[in-house]
Amino acid sequence: MTKRINSPDTEADIMLRKCLDRTPRTSFVMIAGAGSGKTTSLVKALSHLVSTKSNELRRKGQQVACITYTEIAAKEIRNDVANSPLVHVSTIHSFLWTIGSPFQKDIKKWVIQRIAEKCLEIQEKINKPRTRTRDRLVLELDRLKSQLGIVESLHYFNYGTGSNYAKGILGHDDIIKLVTSLIEEHKMLKAIISQKYPYIFVDESQDTFPNIVSSLKLVDHIFGKDFCLGFFGDPMQKIFPTGIGEIAIENSWERITKPENFRCSQRVLKTVNAIRKPADGLEQTRGRFEIIEGKEFPVEGSSQIFILPINDFRTSNVKRVQQWSTHKFDDDSWLLDDKIKVLVVVHRMAAKRLGFPNLYSAMNDNSPSSFKDGLLDGTAWPLKPFMNFVLPLINLHSSNLNFEVLNILRAQSPKLTKNILKGDDLRISLAELKKGVDRLAEMMRSDSTATVLDVLKIIQEYEMTSLDERLLDHLNETNLVETDEDDDENLKATEISSMQNYFACPANEFLGYKKYCDNESPFATQQGIKGAEFDKVITILDDDEGTNNLFSYDKYFGISSLSDVDKKNIAEGKDNVISRTRRLFYVSCSRARKDLIVIYFTSNVPEALRLISETGIFQKESIFLEKDLASIIIADNL
Numbered sequence: 001m002t003k004r005i006n007s008p009d010t011e012a013d014i015m016l017r018k019c020l021d022r023t024p025r026t027s028f029v030m031i032a033g034a035g036s037g038k039t040t041s042l043v044k045a046l047s048h049l050v051s052t053k054s055n056e057l058r059r060k061g062q063q064v065a066c067i068t069y070t071e072i073a074a075k076e077i078r079n080d081v082a083n084s085p086l087v088h089v090s091t092i093h094s095f096l097w098t099i100g101s102p103f104q105k106d107i108k109k110w111v112i113q114r115i116a117e118k119c120l121e122i123q124e125k126i127n128k129p130r131t132r133t134r135d136r137l138v139l140e141l142d143r144l145k146s147q148l149g150i151v152e153s154l155h156y157f158n159y160g161t162g163s164n165y166a167k168g169i170l171g172h173d174d175i176i177k178l179v180t181s182l183i184e185e186h187k188m189l190k191a192i193i194s195q196k197y198p199y200i201f202v203d204e205s206q207d208t209f210p211n212i213v214s215s216l217k218l219v220d221h222i223f224g225k226d227f228c229l230g231f232f233g234d235p236m237q238k239i240f241p242t243g244i245g246e247i248a249i250e251n252s253w254e255r256i257t258k259p260e261n262f263r264c265s266q267r268v269l270k271t272v273n274a275i276r277k278p279a280d281g282l283e284q285t286r287g288r289f290e291i292i293e294g295k296e297f298p299v300e301g302s303s304q305i306f307i308l309p310i311n312d313f314r315t316s317n318v319k320r321v322q323q324w325s326t327h328k329f330d331d332d333s334w335l336l337d338d339k340i341k342v343l344v345v346v347h348r349m350a351a352k353r354l355g356f357p358n359l360y361s362a363m364n365d366n367s368p369s370s371f372k373d374g375l376l377d378g379t380a381w382p383l384k385p386f387m388n389f390v391l392p393l394i395n396l397h398s399s400n401l402n403f404e405v406l407n408i409l410r411a412q413s414p415k416l417t418k419n420i421l422k423g424d425d426l427r428i429s430l431a432e433l434k435k436g437v438d439r440l441a442e443m444m445r446s447d448s449t450a451t452v453l454d455v456l457k458i459i460q461e462y463e464m465t466s467l468d469e470r471l472l473d474h475l476n477e478t479n480l481v482e483t484d485e486d487d488d489e490n491l492k493a494t495e496i497s498s499m500q501n502y503f504a505c506p507a508n509e510f511l512g513y514k515k516y517c518d519n520e521s522p523f524a525t526q527q528g529i530k531g532a533e534f535d536k537v538i539t540i541l542d543d544d545e546g547t548n549n550l551f552s553y554d555k556y557f558g559i560s561s562l563s564d565v566d567k568k569n570i571a572e573g574k575d576n577v578i579s580r581t582r583r584l585f586y587v588s589c590s591r592a593r594k595d596l597i598v599i600y601f602t603s604n605v606p607e608a609l610r611l612i613s614e615t616g617i618f619q620k621e622s623i624f625l626e627k628d629l630a631s632i633i634i635a636d637n638l
């Protein structure tokens with residue numbers, strides 16, 4: 001059994017077990033702060049159901065469903081419940097596809113309707129008297145209309161990274177829209193869900209799409225007697241704009257809270273509580289304890305901030321702070337990559353050190369916001385052929401795992417999926433694909449000069465995986481329709497220039513980028529480390545390095561003034577730059593089990609010092625400046 005299961009029971013765990021034992025079944029929301037053990041309670045609840053309901057679940061062919069935010073989190077939970085076949089742990093997209101994919105006729109109807117909606121939107125644009133791009137829009141309309149004909153003839157739709165209707169592939173966004181609408185419309189699907197998965201738990205529920213919550217609530221509404229929906233979350237940890245935040249609790253539901261924080265040392269907990277205070281006033285208790293010679297002691301830990309100027313020495317100043325910490329704490333592990341976690345908002349600093357500066361610039365600088373956001377976790381659509389195909393493929397290829405290489409090709413290559421090949425045809429196709437794999441491996445070597453475009457062309461030439469339609473449009477320079485002049489921002493033009501920069505990037509920059517996304521470097525994003533924890537955390541706050549206007553530490557601390565839009569959002573009680581940044585800061589600081597160092601780069605150090613001293617987030621003696629690093633000398637090219 002794992003550590004999580006062995007954690008002592010809290011009142012919340014006992015309350016949750018009682019809730020799960022109740023007939024008729026009762027849905028619930030567990031809402032509690034960072035490090036309070038929500039995921040631990042979830043794992044214990046799964047284990048309780050496996051031990052108390054296994055006969056019933058087996059007899060009825062049922063499973064307990066557990067939806068996690070990432071595949072990494074899903075793996076951890078599967079491990080925690082010893083891979084019990086009675087527990088179905090998956091990410092939301094894969095769960096929805098498991099539910100929706102048998103309804104192929106309805107899926108086809110939905111896709112046809114979706115294309116028709118898109119046609120209508122384009123037709124409306126064509127009808128506008130000021131449309132400059134009528135000719136291109138007409139072409140786009142023709143293309144969509146011809147897709148309609150192809151889709152009519154398709155018999156099977158599959159789930160992929162990006163939608164390609166003509167090839168029968170539905171991407172992430174479409175899966176969410178499609179399956180939630182199927183659940184909403186079909187009572188039979190609601191019945192099937194409640195019969196197959198009588199318990200559905202959702203972890204990190206604050207970042208779940210609202211339409212997923214509402215469609216699951218519909219299942220509960222009709223079949224609630226035999227169905228239990230459980231959400232585990234913390235609205236203060238909502239990171240993504242698409243997340244629901246707080247889940248409204250229905251009348252018959254149970255609300256379970258947890259007052260403790262089991263993760264953070266005493267010092268870090270004080271910081272975390274002070275960050276949260278202006279939001280909802282929640283003050284967590286307890287903090288981390290350790291057992292020494294059979295006795296429990298609170299872990300004191302540390303929490304400090306360095307306020308440093310924005311200059312050319314930021315990267316080396318981070319190193320200096322690490323060096324300073326080794327002296328201060330008499331602990332060399334501050335210099336070891338695998339002992340610390342450095343959390344950044346945007347990654348230029350990480351990108352430079354890990355060898356993907358061009359990829360970073362192409363996807364971040366003057367690019368559409370979906371590219372910038374998707375760069376943070378590897379989900380931007382242009383990156384997907386590399387993240388989901390090229391990198392796993394060359395990794396297996398370099399380890400001579402030919403069978404696994406073949407499995408990827410079997411699953412992804414249209415050469416193998418669109419026709420059932422046998423005998424010589426199959427042999428010829430496989431030999432061709434092998435050539436393609438060898439060429440890709442060559443192009444991705446660290447000494448190769450191949451560009452992203454070169455790699456994509458090879459994928460296309462050898463039909464190794466199906467490429468997203470948007471990507472194909474840029475590759476083939478087709479359908480690059482520009483938006484109307486009366487649009488606020490010429491999004492398509494921005495996308496076109498970003499894609500040109502992206503195509504010109506050295507393809508092997510993806511090697512460093514992958515390390516970054518897989519958390520194999522000390523760097524991670526403040527957005528990407530939900531649910532995780534580390535002994536030593538360095539959080540870097542630097543608006544100057546980022547162009548993501550969702551967050552601003554200068555605005556949060558009061559160094560720069562708020563825009564009219566910010567003021568309007570605040571006045572109207574809407575989510576705003578201050579509340580978003582506070583949540584990001586809260587999530588990143590609350591990852592530290594023992595020691596936390598915040599490094600804040602700002603253009604106005606004296607003012608930042610004054611304002612931060614007033615917040616009470618850090619003790620006065622824990623606030624440091626550049627002069628405190630004076631004795632630390634390291635090479636500036638680090």
Ligand SMILES: Nc1ncnc2c1ncn2[C@@H]1O[C@H](COP(=O)(O)OP(=O)(O)OP(=O)(O)O)[C@@H](O)[C@H]1O
Pocket residue numbers: 003004007008009010032033034035036037038039040041234237262263530531532533590
């Ligand atoms: N009852 C408990 N007793 C002691 N330690 C616990 C208990 N519950 C959880 N922990 C420990 O506290 C830490 C945080 O737990 P967990 O990750 O489950 O919290 P969480 O609420 O899901 O966190 P977050 O929302 O910040 O991601 C883990 O190290 C876990 O082992």
